Amino acid sequence: MASKFLKSNRTGWLMAGPAAALIGCFVILPFVFAIILSFTNQRLVSPNAAEFTGLANYRQLLGMATLTLDPVKDEAGVVKLAADGTPEYPAVRSFTRNNPDHPDLAGMREWFSFDHGDSRTFILARDVVFMQALLNTFIFVLVVAPLQGGLALGLALLINQRLRGINLFRAIYFMPVVVSIVVVSLLWRFIYDGQSGLLNNLLGAISFGAMPKVDWLGNPNTALGAIILMSVWQAVGFHMVIWLSGLQTISPTLYEAGAIEGASKWQTFRYITWPGLRNTAVLVLIVITMQAFALFAQIDVMTGGGPLDSTQTIVFQAVERGYGKQDISGGSTISVILFVIVLSISMIQRWLTRERT
Amino acid sequence: MAQISADNHGLRLYTRYAVLVLIAVIFIFPLVFMVVSSLKPDQQLLADTASLRAFLPVGDISLNNYTAAFQRAPVGLFIMNSVIVTGVTVVLSLLACSAAAFAFVFVNWKGRELVLSLILATLIVPFETIAIPLLLISSQLPWIGLDGLTSGWLNTYRVQIIPFIADGLTIFLFVQYFKDLPGELIEAARVEGASWGQIYRRIVMPLAGPVLATAAILKFLVMYNQYLWPLMVVQDEAYRPVMVGLQYFFQLNIAWGEVMAYLSLITVPVLAFYLYLQKAFIASIASTGVKG
Numbered sequence: 001m002a003s004k005f006l007k008s009n010r011t012g013w014l015m016a017g018p019a020a021a022l023i024g025c026f027v028i029l030p031f032v033f034a035i036i037l038s039f040t041n042q043r044l045v046s047p048n049a050a051e052f053t054g055l056a057n058y059r060q061l062l063g064m065a066t067l068t069l070d071p072v073k074d075e076a077g078v079v080k081l082a083a084d085g086t087p088e089y090p091a092v093r094s095f096t097r098n099n100p101d102h103p104d105l106a107g108m109r110e111w112f113s114f115d116h117g118d119s120r121t122f123i124l125a126r127d128v129v130f131m132q133a134l135l136n137t138f139i140f141v142l143v144v145a146p147l148q149g150g151l152a153l154g155l156a157l158l159i160n161q162r163l164r165g166i167n168l169f170r171a172i173y174f175m176p177v178v179v180s181i182v183v184v185s186l187l188w189r190f191i192y193d194g195q196s197g198l199l200n201n202l203l204g205a206i207s208f209g210a211m212p213k214v215d216w217l218g219n220p221n222t223a224l225g226a227i228i229l230m231s232v233w234q235a236v237g238f239h240m241v242i243w244l245s246g247l248q249t250i251s252p253t254l255y256e257a258g259a260i261e262g263a264s265k266w267q268t269f270r271y272i273t274w275p276g277l278r279n280t281a282v283l284v285l286i287v288i289t290m291q292a293f294a295l296f297a298q299i300d301v302m303t304g305g306g307p308l309d310s311t312q313t314i315v316f317q318a319v320e321r322g323y324g325k326q327d328i329s330g331g332s333t334i335s336v337i338l339f340v341i342v343l344s345i346s347m348i349q350r351w352l353t354r355e356r357t
Numbered sequence: 358m359a360q361i362s363a364d365n366h367g368l369r370l371y372t373r374y375a376v377l378v379l380i381a382v383i384f385i386f387p388l389v390f391m392v393v394s395s396l397k398p399d400q401q402l403l404a405d406t407a408s409l410r411a412f413l414p415v416g417d418i419s420l421n422n423y424t425a426a427f428q429r430a431p432v433g434l435f436i437m438n439s440v441i442v443t444g445v446t447v448v449l450s451l452l453a454c455s456a457a458a459f460a461f462v463f464v465n466w467k468g469r470e471l472v473l474s475l476i477l478a479t480l481i482v483p484f485e486t487i488a489i490p491l492l493l494i495s496s497q498l499p500w501i502g503l504d505g506l507t508s509g510w511l512n513t514y515r516v517q518i519i520p521f522i523a524d525g526l527t528i529f530l531f532v533q534y535f536k537d538l539p540g541e542l543i544e545a546a547r548v549e550g551a552s553w554g555q556i557y558r559r560i561v562m563p564l565a566g567p568v569l570a571t572a573a574i575l576k577f578l579v580m581y582n583q584y585l586w587p588l589m590v591v592q593d594e595a596y597r598p599v600m601v602g603l604q605y606f607f608q609l610n611i612a613w614g615e616v617m618a619y620l621s622l623i624t625v626p627v628l629a630f631y632l633y634l635q636k637a638f639i640a641s642i643a644s645t646g647v648k649g
Contacts, residue, residue, distance in 0.1 A: 005547035012466025015553070019457035019523035020472050026491065026520035027479045033490035044493060155380070163373065171635045172381045175388065178631045178638065180582035182600045183620050187391050190613060196403045198390065198411060233384070238642055245643035294485040297584045301603075315485045315585075322489035323589045331489035339486040346481065 034339075037332035044326035057333035063126030065105055067095060070119045079118075092122055130334070133305075133312035136224060140231075140313065141292040141345075148232045149284050152239035157273075159240065160247050170244075174237035181234055185301035188230045192216035192302075217303055220310035227298050227311060235291065239284050246280030247273070282353045286346045293342050314338050386412060392625065395422050395617035402614055422618035426606075429615060431594065432622065435602035439623075442517045442598055443580040449522045450576050451569055457523070458531030459557050463543050473532075479525040485585065491520060492589050512593035521580060527572045530644065534568035535561065571641035574634070581627065599623045 038057055042050035071079045071087035082088040096108045108124040111131055115121075125131045159170045176184060191198045194215030203211040216226040250273060258268045296315040299305060305312040305320075314334060322331020389412050394402050396418045405411045426432055460466065461473045495510045510516035538561065546556050562569075584600045591597050600623075606616045631638050 005544055006463065007465040008553065009466045011553045012460045012464040012469060015460035015464065015557070016457040016466075016469075016472060019453040019528060020476065022453065022519070022523035023476055023479060023525065026494075027482060027487060027524075028475070030487040030490040030494055031479075031482055033494065034487060037490055037493070042493070044496065158377065158380075161373070163370075163377075166377075167635075169377045169381055170639065171632065173384050174635075174639060174642075175384055175628065175631070177642070178578060178627055179388070179624055180584070180600055182582070182584045182603060183624050184387075186603060186606075186616060187387055187620060190616075191387060191390075196406045198387075198406055201407050201411075233387075237384070241639050241642045242645070290481075290483055294483050296485065300584075300588075301607075318485070318489055319585065319589070323492060328489060328493050335486040335489055339482065342483060342486070343481060 031339075034332045034335045037329050038336045040329050042329045042332075044322075044328050050329070053329075057329055058337075059126070061127050061130050061330075061333060061337070063108065064111075064131070065108060065124045067092065067105065067122045067124055068119050069122065087118075087120075089120055092124070096124065129309055129312055130317055132309045133314050133317045136310070136312055137293060137295060137314045139224065140228060140295055141289055143228050144231060144292045145285060145288045147228070148236050148239060148288055149281075151232065152236045152284065153243050153277075155236065155240040156243035156247055157269075160244060170240075173240060176234045177237045179234070181231075181297045182301055184230065184234045185298045188226075189217065189302050192226050192230075194218060218307055220308045223303055223307060223311050227295075227302060231292075231295070231298060235288075239288065242284055242287075243277070243280060246277045250276035278353070278355075282350065285349050285353070289345055289349065290342055293338060293345075314341075388624075388628070391617050392621050395614065395621040396420070397422075397614060399612060399614045402617075422614040423622065425612070426615045426618045426622070429612075430602055430605035430619075432602070432619065434595070435597055435599045436623070438514075438596055439581060439598040439600075442514060442583075443577060445514075446518045446521050446580050447573050447576045449518070450524070450527055451572060453523050454527040454572065455531050455562065455565065455569070456557065457528050458535055459561055461528075461532055462535040463540070463556070463561070464553065476525050476528055480529065488585060488589065495520070495590055511590050512596055514596060516590045517583070517587055517596070517598065520586075521576075526645065527576065530572050530575075531565075531568055533644075534565065538564060567640075568644075570637050571644050574638055574641040575645070 037050075039052060039054060040050040041053050041056075069089050069092075071089055073079055080088045092110045095102050096105045099105065105124060108126050109128045111123045111125040111128050113120050113122040155173055159166060159173070194200070194213060197216070199216065200211075200213045204213070214222060216222050254272045254276070255268065258272050263271070294315055295313045296319065299311050299313055299316045300319075303311040305316055315338065318331045318334035318338070321327045321334065393412055393414050394405075396414055397405065398417055398419075398421065401416050405416070410416070457476075461469060495516050497508060498510050499506060499508050500510060500513075500515070501507075542560060543556055546560060551559075582600060583598060587598050587601045591601065603619065606612070606619055
């Protein structure tokens, strides 16, 4: 590359310039904007200029506190019981609204609570819905990453055998990947329907009618699980193909050597296949994690975040604020939080799967 | 002895195929259900879900749902919008990203390393994290068009096209591919006095068939399936793409037959295209997994 014939500053900038300018303008600039806007109160359309507000947006989204309360006792010192027989506690509201003794709790709401000993601890959050969205997104990622990665590897191993017609099966397993997630979500809304949904009918037929009909997306206990299952169905073929290309980089001579040594199927996988897939595993894990954190279309089409906020997600919240409520700074703050999470997780994954020497 | 083991082998072969077929059913039946249901009147569609008839085109079969879908929404317009946005973006993306990769791999210029590493760094920025500030930027960008200088890109084709022309992944794919081409060829052509434009057009691009196919397919899938972005920046029906057009069918009482007809209409052409170019599609996904 040292040749003088290949040197040309003008050509280099001329040819790389358009793409570099576009990326600068539509990726890097908005990224920098996201960080700056998260420290302001910018709105999409506003007569007033935006003001610098410091960490207010972050405090509003992430503010949390704990409040430990003892049960209410009457004059005799006996614990008062509520109608359902559990001890009664003072109303959390009396601490978070107009309480001069606890200015730091003002505006917070109860997220959840737990009992220990004779008292109860309340976890308060300034933005309970966003906390729920964070939690749901983490659950989604923690379930989808191993489930989808593992199933995709299983399918890749299944497809990687020499059988007549195997390409047909590979093509079929990959089919949902080319179908838009929006289309898939609407289609599965029908499959999950509580009345005439295919899933209920299928489970009913298998269990000879013993299985009761479930409104999969209308029930806070099943909605997120239903979305997880569908998302895996749609995307697993994508990662199957990536695993497959990793499998094909493993030299056949290693397998021959293993066969000569009399290695069992499990030993072959454990000592030949898996070590050969290390780089692929890192890539698959990072890609699934990044895609999973971006969960949006499924929620928008299937549940709108409900029921009872059980399917709220980070990106859904960012869009609801930044676009729905035109609160650009709030949406940008959520975007920055999302980026920090994605970046830290992919760094942790890289570190955990690093080559140990 | 040999007889037994042959039988055993046959049995194992059958189980293998049984497993493969069972999994195939899981992947294919929802899609079969979609297409089959689009041909049935709502009442029959709902009744059929109780049996295997759900997956068979039986009973009162017609294209009525398709006619109704076209009456409910300007379906033709949505499809045209998606074709325009997708087609233009794919073509411009191939041009801009291949030219940039050419400059990064073959040309020696000041700033090359820095610009390339900045571009590759954007690979870890998910689009979802920049969508909101990009919305603000797009609402205020100027444009010089037929009606002079205007401000704001909302409700246009350009807001759906221009931000997606250049991206880190496409440039990365071209860079990886160009690195494997013989660099001596380029140098020899320079020594012979060929211009950079000639080398790009006559030598490098004719050799770039596989990577062009890969990049085009990936871009096509991303652009045709866009949802979040057009949802935010296109309220005007005239520029709405197919995925956002789906909203016309989310009513309180969903007419499922029409929904299935619309879903089939926007999905079956892509599936047919995929089945026709199956090898290229799969190779394009696989190549994103080849780490440099």
